Amino acid sequence: MIKIGQKKDGLWRQLVIPIIVFFCLFIFVFLGVGGISASSDQQSRQILTDALKRATVQCYAIEGMYPPDIQYLEDNYGISYDHKRFIVHYEVFAANILPDIIVIDLAAAKD
Numbered sequence: 285m286i287k288i289g290q291k292k293d294g295l296w297r298q299l300v301i302p303i304i305v306f307f308c309l310f311i312f313v314f315l316g317v318g319g320i321s322a323s324s325d326q327q328s329r330q331i332l333t334d335a336l337k338r339a340t341v342q343c344y345a346i347e348g349m350y351p352p353d354i355q356y357l358e359d360n361y362g363i364s365y366d367h368k369r370f371i372v373h374y375e376v377f378a379a380n381i382l383p384d385i386i387v388i389d390l391a392a393a394k395d
Contacts, residue, residue, distance in 0.1 A: 329389040332365050336372065336385050339363050349379040 336354075339361040343351045354374045357363040365372070373386040 325389055325392045329370070329387050329392070332370060332372075333385060333387045335363060336374075336387070340383060340385065344382075350376060350381070350383055352376060 336357065339357045340350055343349075343357065343361060351357050351360075353376070354363070354372050369389065369391055371388040371390065373384070373388070375384040377383065
């Protein structure tokens, strides 16, 4: 509502400050969500890596040898993961040496 004698500049100034504050808050929230998402992706990859290593060592403790491949862990030790999201590099050197386990997150690789 414009009072008699009030300039239109006063109305403009009253609108500019809330709009600037809104956009600043929007940018702050947008950047915060992006940071949380990146952190979540990294934690997912680390959780899968830890689970694979734990299952591999458990297999060695029970059977006396490390599993020959990831499929063996999936079939016998309850490991499951999203094959479309993660690539697991599992390289066995010998039956009594801990295999190299590398997990690559394809969702994080796209960014």
